Amino acid sequence: MAPPAIIDGESADRIFTANGLEIWFDNVQVQNGKAPDGENGGAVSAFQVGVHNSVFVDNDALQGGAISVSGTYGGQQCEGPVARLVPGLLLGCGDGAGVEITGSEFTNNGATVATDGGAVYGDIESTVTISDSTFTGNHALVPADSPGLTSNSGGAVAATTLAYQIG
Numbered sequence: 001m002a003p004p005a006i007i008d009g010e011s012a013d014r015i016f017t018a019n020g021l022e023i024w025f026d027n028v029q030v031q032n033g034k035a036p037d038g039e040n041g042g043a044v045s046a047f048q049v050g051v052h053n054s055v056f057v058d059n060d061a062l063q064g065g066a067i068s069v070s071g072t073y074g075g076q077q078c079e080g081p082v083a084r085l086v087p088g089l090l091l092g093c094g095d096g097a098g099v100e101i102t103g104s105e106f107t108n109n110g111a112t113v114a115t116d117g118g119a120v121y122g123d124i125e126s127t128v129t130i131s132d133s134t135f136t137g138n139h140a141l142v143p144a145d146s147p148g149l150t151s152n153s154g155g156a157v158a159a160t161t162l163a164y165q166i167g
Helices: none
Strands: 005-008 016-026 028-031 044-052 055-057 067-069 081-083 090-092 097-102 105-107 120-122 126-131 134-136 161-165
Touching: 016 028, 067 097, 097 120, 120 126
Parallel strands: 005 028, 016 044, 028 055, 044 067, 044 097, 055 105, 067 120, 097 126, 105 134, 126 161
Antiparallel strands: 081 090
């Protein structure tokens, strides 16, 4: 899969921050995103994320090397409607934080500091739905300089609710 558009963070910073919002990726490659120290979502941090026929490669963060979704914003639980990045539509918080991934590839994300969800991390009360996608070489590591941290989860995906289709 080689999408025509490449978005490169050049390992300088997170590429997209859309806290409290929904963001969609369709037929793009998102690469080399790096979250600020101690933050989640190397390429994307948002309330809801849709990924279709896209590639996420070499992104890095504490949790969710490529993508992190959360139902909180600024330490507050999401309440009321939030704007959707599609004109004329609103997304209510009752829909919950989540990621929907179809026909996509996630490769070598979270390789150095991810502790949960090397590629994708869904925070408390979020849902991650995956179909017809490939996860290769993603890592959730316990950093050597974190002696109090003794476990990790989800080399590819960590979420409170996970729905997937195999085959």
